[in-house]
Amino acid sequence: MTAPVERAGTTTPAERPETTALAKGGAAPDGPVRRWQGSAGFAAVFTAVAVLALVAAPLLLEPFRLGLLAKYLCYAIVALGIGLAWGQGGMLTLGQGVFFGLGGYAMGMYLKLNDAGGDLPDFMVWSGVEELPALWKPFGNPVFALAMVVVLPVGVALLLGTLVFRQRVRGAYFAILTQALAAALVILLVGQQGLTGGTNGLTNFFDFFGHDVAAEETQRGLYLIVAAVLGVLYLGARQLVRSRFGRLLLAVRDGEERVRFLGYDPAVVKTLTFAISAGMAGIAGALFVPVVGIISPALLGVVPSIELVVAVAVGGRFALAGAVLGAVVMGYARTYFSEELPDAWLYLQGALFVLVMTLAPKGLAGLAAGLVRRREARA
Amino acid sequence: MSETLLEVRGLEVAFGGFRALDGVDLTVGRGELRFLIGPNGAGKTTLIDVITGLTKPTAGSVRFGGHDLVGRREHEIVRLGVGRTFQTSVVFEELTVLENLDLAASFRRPLWSLLRRRRGVSEEVAAALETTGLADLAGSRAGVLSHGQRQWLEIGMLIVQRPRLLLLDEPVAGMAQDERERTGELLTEIARDHTVVVVEHDMDFLRRYASRVTVLHEGKVLTEGSVDQVRADPRVQEIYLGRAREGAEDAVR
Numbered sequence: 001m002t003a004p005v006e007r008a009g010t011t012t013p014a015e016r017p018e019t020t021a022l023a024k025g026g027a028a029p030d031g032p033v034r035r036w037q038g039s040a041g042f043a044a045v046f047t048a049v050a051v052l053a054l055v056a057a058p059l060l061l062e063p064f065r066l067g068l069l070a071k072y073l074c075y076a077i078v079a080l081g082i083g084l085a086w087g088q089g090g091m092l093t094l095g096q097g098v099f100f101g102l103g104g105y106a107m108g109m110y111l112k113l114n115d116a117g118g119d120l121p122d123f124m125v126w127s128g129v130e131e132l133p134a135l136w137k138p139f140g141n142p143v144f145a146l147a148m149v150v151v152l153p154v155g156v157a158l159l160l161g162t163l164v165f166r167q168r169v170r171g172a173y174f175a176i177l178t179q180a181l182a183a184a185l186v187i188l189l190v191g192q193q194g195l196t197g198g199t200n201g202l203t204n205f206f207d208f209f210g211h212d213v214a215a216e217e218t219q220r221g222l223y224l225i226v227a228a229v230l231g232v233l234y235l236g237a238r239q240l241v242r243s244r245f246g247r248l249l250l251a252v253r254d255g256e257e258r259v260r261f262l263g264y265d266p267a268v269v270k271t272l273t274f275a276i277s278a279g280m281a282g283i284a285g286a287l288f289v290p291v292v293g294i295i296s297p298a299l300l301g302v303v304p305s306i307e308l309v310v311a312v313a314v315g316g317r318f319a320l321a322g323a324v325l326g327a328v329v330m331g332y333a334r335t336y337f338s339e340e341l342p343d344a345w346l347y348l349q350g351a352l353f354v355l356v357m358t359l360a361p362k363g364l365a366g367l368a369a370g371l372v373r374r375r376e377a378r379a
Numbered sequence: 380m381s382e383t384l385l386e387v388r389g390l391e392v393a394f395g396g397f398r399a400l401d402g403v404d405l406t407v408g409r410g411e412l413r414f415l416i417g418p419n420g421a422g423k424t425t426l427i428d429v430i431t432g433l434t435k436p437t438a439g440s441v442r443f444g445g446h447d448l449v450g451r452r453e454h455e456i457v458r459l460g461v462g463r464t465f466q467t468s469v470v471f472e473e474l475t476v477l478e479n480l481d482l483a484a485s486f487r488r489p490l491w492s493l494l495r496r497r498r499g500v501s502e503e504v505a506a507a508l509e510t511t512g513l514a515d516l517a518g519s520r521a522g523v524l525s526h527g528q529r530q531w532l533e534i535g536m537l538i539v540q541r542p543r544l545l546l547l548d549e550p551v552a553g554m555a556q557d558e559r560e561r562t563g564e565l566l567t568e569i570a571r572d573h574t575v576v577v578v579e580h581d582m583d584f585l586r587r588y589a590s591r592v593t594v595l596h597e598g599k600v601l602t603e604g605s606v607d608q609v610r611a612d613p614r615v616q617e618i619y620l621g622r623a624r625e626g627a628e629d630a631v632r
Contacts, residue, residue, distance in 0.1 A: 244485055244493040247478050251471045258469040261431065263457035263486035263540065272490075 072331030081277030083323030090253030095178030101300030103282030110145035153282030161271030201296025322365025472522030
């Protein structure tokens with residue numbers, strides 16, 4: 001065997017390759033799906049999607065449409081995290097907007113300070129603030145600000161997870177708690193006009209690391225960055241799901257009590273996963289700010305948080321690709337219906353959610369897998 | 380008797396006004412195969428729940444290999460070497476048989492090493508597949524297993540953890556005759572190099588596989604001894620076999 005021998009904590013089991021009997025057994029019950037998910041098939045599909053996203057889309061889409069796609073891909077990064085926490089880990093988080101917002105505000109604060117060039121950011125002047133608040137000062141440093149994009153959401157999630165999961169809070173109670181957190185953050189942001197820009201949030205950005213943020217090339221570059229980040233995070237999440245940790249996460253989702261009696265602490269597994277999903281949302285928020293040009297309380301409250309969960313459900317929460325797909329599809333659907341039938345969108349979204357939950361609980365990804373299985377069964 | 384592994388003293392558990400355990404003393408020596416019997420509600424499962432940290436006792440102590448178990452969290456007790464199964468077997472249905480065993484076997488690995496994918500099958504897991512007779516089903520989802528196979532998988536998941544004490548809660552309940560025999564053989568095999576405590580209702584199973592028996596009744600230890608001694612005890616006949624006369628099917632099965 002070419003792979004390095006894994007070392008266990010106290011025991012060092014010599015591992016041997018799977019015998020043919022085991023491998024044969026593995027292919028028997030759900031062969032087609034396994035084969036489709038097999039590394040060769042996956043590499044082909046992933047490469048095709050990557051070429052489409054990184055080469056075809058920038059060439060074919062006009063700048064406005066490319067900007068929209070960049071926005072959807074930012075949401076897709078959040079959705080990926082939700083897929084991990086909810087689909088794989090069973091933690092229904094209705095407050096990912098909090099982490100999205102923390103990442104977004106960290107980026108926004110840096111951009112505002114950079115634009116102000118030593119003066120006060122414009123909105124502070126309008127609010128009558130005379131001196132830069134202490135909270136803002138370190139965000140003038142781009143390295144600090146970029147670090148905070150990940151550190152803040154992950155830190156909050158680790159703290160919350162440690163407090164909550166150890167006490168065995170879960171299910172609807174956890175969902176309500178995260179939702180309350182989103183509501184609380186919005187109230188906090190709106191109330192601190194001088195510190196946060198209040199309801200308007202942070203906007204009117206000009207410079208993005210030496211580039212005009214509104215320029216077509218900058219936007220195209222930003223799109224490519226968003227797409228690449230999504231791709232890398234997707235591969236990372238996929239690796240996580242397929243690792244032993246991923247198996248453990250599924251086990252925690254399906255039988256938390258039983259996992260305890262295997263000698264694992266489910267609270268640790270859940271807290272880590274929740275923190276990873278929070279980190280993804282933070283990165284998405286930070287990318288969102290230069291792409292869309294604003295971060296405000298309306299973008300990270302209860303409603304946007306739930307909309308993303310709905311998108312993940314529609315796409316298929318049990319597959320990471322389903323979560324990503326859901327965010328993009330629902331993003332497009334939202335734009336289309338907002339342009340054509342602005343009043344109908346909210347009802348449509350609700351109806352779609354109900355339909356998916358009742359008729360296809362595994363979402364679009366589940367339907368697709370079913371089609372593949374049926375076709376292979378016929379062949 | 381050999382060196383003491385598990386020592387339970389004056390254990391009391393009250394659920395509201397009901398005393399599930401009322402001063403239980405129990406000593407299990409290293410390497411022993413001990414059966415725990417008693418009518419429904421005698422406190423057998425509660426006793427196991429307390430030992431494994433699922434239920435907090437109102438009084439009393441549980442000492443295991445020099446450690447006090449009361450007040451510890453469940454996974455910490457497992458890490459000290461106490462493993463258990465449940466009456467209704469719980470395996471992870473979405474995972475394959477092999478993955479279930481591998482997950483159980485990996486519990487002492489440092490967390491970061493779990494981020495790697497499993498490659499191949501460790502010797503312990505392969506051995507457990509053989510012992511439990513599940514080798515042919517290694518790649519199947521655990522959700523498709525029969526009731527008996529699930530129980531064996533659970534026992535397999537225990538063995539790969541190399542516990543110093545195994546607590547099996549009614550391993551043959553609901554099993555067909557051939558499955559019971561297979562489980563009995565499995566039990567005999569495991570007992571050869573493990574300390575095992577088995578909670579069991581089934582008198583026939585008891586007669587065939589038990590050596591030492593502890594009888595619980597209404598939250599107290601009624602008596603303790605060999606199968607023959609216990610069966611000859613008039614008090615045991617009164618609570619156990621006496622009932623059998625009233626409803627033969629129910630108690631003796």
